[in-house]
Amino acid sequence: MSTLNINIGDLQLKNPVMTASGTFGYGLEYADFVNLADIGAIIVKGTTLHHREGNDYPRMAETPSGMLNCVGLQNKGVDYFCNNIYPQIKDIDTNVIVNVSGSTPEDYAECAARIDQLDKIPAIELNISCPNVKDGGMAFGVTRKGAAQVVKAVRAKYHKTLIVKLSPNVTDITDIAKAVEDEGADSVSLINTLMGMAIDIERRKPLLSIKTGGLSGPAVKPVAVRMVWQVARAVRIPVIGLGGIMNANDAIEFFMAGASAIQIGTANFIDPTVTVKVRDGINQWLDSHNVSSLTEIIGAVD
Amino acid sequence: MKKYMKNLLVEEVSFPHQRYVLVKLTDQQPLPDILPGQFVQVKVEGATNTFLRRPISVNYVDRNNNQLWLLIQTVGEGTRTLAKLKAGDYLNILFPLGNGFTIPHTTADILLVGGGVGVAPLLYFGERLHNNGNKPVFLLGARTNNDLLQIPMFQQFGEVLVTTEDGSLGEKGFVTNHSVLGKRTFSHIACCGPKPMMMSVARYAMANNIHCEVSLENMMACGIGACLCCVEKTVKGNVCVCKEGPVFDIRQLTWEL
Structure with a gap:
């Protein structure tokens, strides 16, 4: 058996498989299908300072090898999370990480500060890359200055492991990655969804209520691998790779591109047990290639 | 109710209509409790352009023969591919989902x-x-x-x-x-x-x-309340049809009647 454990900042993962925010609910939705303790970390649904209703239906469209979504950060707000959800998930025997979103740097920081108080949440993932809400997220994630501003505000109030989720909808993702590293992020995760659109040609209308949405699934994987490779060479902090991972071979690709851990998103919808299958598959791949530790293959591609 | 992911054996496939296929599935173990109105998420194998599972309502549960029946309208590539199932094939499903x-x-x-x-x-x-x-x-x-x-x-x-x-x-x-x-x-x-x-x-x-x-039949991705794609506006705000529904009391909905 190879060694699968890996650290991201102070965060210790028993294996490098995490769930991508927004695709795994609060973990509990999957408890009938998979032993949650077998997953390296569960990143729960995006949480904002205040309640958000999200966008109107339809919020989803299936596209070749992927899907578009424009959920729009529907959630009941951080206080509801702390009082109602946290008690239900705090005893899950693995890392539970909260994805945090906001409309202003102060929003983000306040939301992060409240989650800082929760003993059993060892890290947050800052979403500066949601393409589906007008007043938040991606606006910060597409400029050096905006990204730095949010991370700085959060870093001042959040003392545990800080992961920043990056948008691929930029000219040079390494530029943003370096900016958030400079402000004290412990890790970056990438990629969030790619902005996309699909049209119903009979109705001559977009398939999504807000016209555009974020593309995920295997369709985006080569873009994600390329960006992980670029960012891993540009920063010293660990990179978490995601984008279209469906199986262990996909995950190995991300490790070789430079990812220290990976997240599985859309694949959970097709196979709710995929996280554990990927973990087992990584193990088998390492064993069959006589690799004793995952760290040996991280960044194997120059 | 506990949800399962299982490969069920296709026991019989029939075509009651040119646009419908009736698939009868069975398992070696007795099928779990399934409530009228609940649905299943079917994995479609062999369709090149589909990706997500297809939500299909439970047509009938034949307890004498341990069969789960799915009556599927062939509307797109996913459901047309399901219509090619043959007795002896296996179909991967998540079930039972939603409320009856x-x-x-x-x-x-x-x-x-x-x-x-x-x-x-x-x-x-x-x-x-x-x-x-x-x-x-x-x-x-x-x-x-x-x-x-x-x-x-x-x-x-x-x-x-x-x-x-x-x-x-x-x-x-x-x-x-x-x-x-x-x-x-x-x-x-x-x-x-x-x-x-x-x-x-x-x-x-x-x-x-x-x-x-x-x-309701809102388009869905996960089928288990995780992705928040299939929402319907209700008096309690946006809720997932897959988890809070698919059956709703009309007084909960915000339809303009």
């Missing part, structure tokens, strides 16, 4: 209204009601006589009334035009079908103060 119809007290006068593929879940519900001692009345609508499915099955469990748009069977017109609605009083209505049909049934139920539940 409310089972009313045994003296309730219940009308089950279905249109198109929306008749599917009413068969299993009708059986449950019949077994409980209710005398359900089915009101089934279709374009023509040929588009009515499983009528002899429905007749085992209750009285069957029919409307067709061309008048080739039963009364001519839509379900909401059927004369039974003027002649008999019902305490409960359960409805599944195209949204305009469900809305006009809901309007009738509201106007006559009848408890009414509808089964």
Whole structure:
């Protein structure tokens, strides 16, 4: 058996498989299908300072090898999370990480500060890359200055492991990655969804209520691998790779591109047990290639 | 209710209509409890352009033969691929998902209204009601006589009334035009079908103060309340049809009736 454990900042993962925010609910939705303790970390649904209703239906469209979504950060707000959800998930025997979103740097920081108080949440993932809400997220994630501003505000109030989720909808993702590293992020995760659109040609209308949405699934994987490779060479902090991972071979690709851990998103919808299958598959791949530790293959591609 | 992911064996595939396939699935173990109105998420193998699972309502659970029946309308590439299933194949499904119809007290006068593929879940519900001692009345609508499915099955469990748009069977017109609605009083209505049909049934139920539940078919990705894609606006805000539904009391919805 190879060694699968890996650290991201102070965060210790028993294996490098995490769930991508927004695709795994609060973990509990999957408890009938998979032993949650077998997953390296569960990143729960995006949480904002205040309640958000999200966008109107339809919020989803299936596209070749992927899907578009424009959920729009529907959630009941951080206080509801702390009082109602946290008690239900705090005893899950693995890392539970909260994805945090906001409309202003102060929003983000306040939301992060409240989650800082929760003993059993060892890290947050800052979403500066949601393409589906007008007043938040991606606006910060597409400029050096905006990204730095949010991370700085959060870093001042959040003392545990800080992961920043990056948008691929930029000219040079390494530029943003370096900016958030400079402000004290412990890790970056990438990629969030790619902005996309699909049209119903009979109705001559977009398939999504807000016209555009974020593309995920295997369709985006080569873009994600390329960006992980670029960012891993540009920063010293660990990179978490995601984008279209469906199986262990996909995950190995991300490790070789430079990812220290990976997240599985859309694949959970097709196979709710995929996280554990990927973990087992990584193990088998390492064993069959006589690799004793995952760290040996991280960044194997120059 | 505990949810399962299983590979079920395809025991029989039949084509009751050119646009419908009826797939009967079985398992070595007894099938778990499944409530009328619940659905399954089917994994489609071998379709090049589909990706997500397909939500399909439970048509019937044949406990004697340990069979789960899915009546599938072939509307797109995913469902057309499902129509190519053969006996002996395996189908991967997540089930049972969502909430079922409310089972009313045994003296309730219940009308089950279905249109198109929306008749599917009413068969299993009708059986449950019949077994409980209710005398359900089915009101089934279709374009023509040929588009009515499983009528002899429905007749085992209750009285069957029919409307067709061309008048080739039963009364001519839509379900909401059927004369039974003027002649008999019902305490409960359960409805599944195209949204305009469900809305006009809901309007009738509201106007006559009848408890009414509808089964929604919003497009979904996960089917288990994780992705928040299939939301419906309700008096409690946006809720997932897959988890809080697919069956809703019309008073919970914000439809303009």
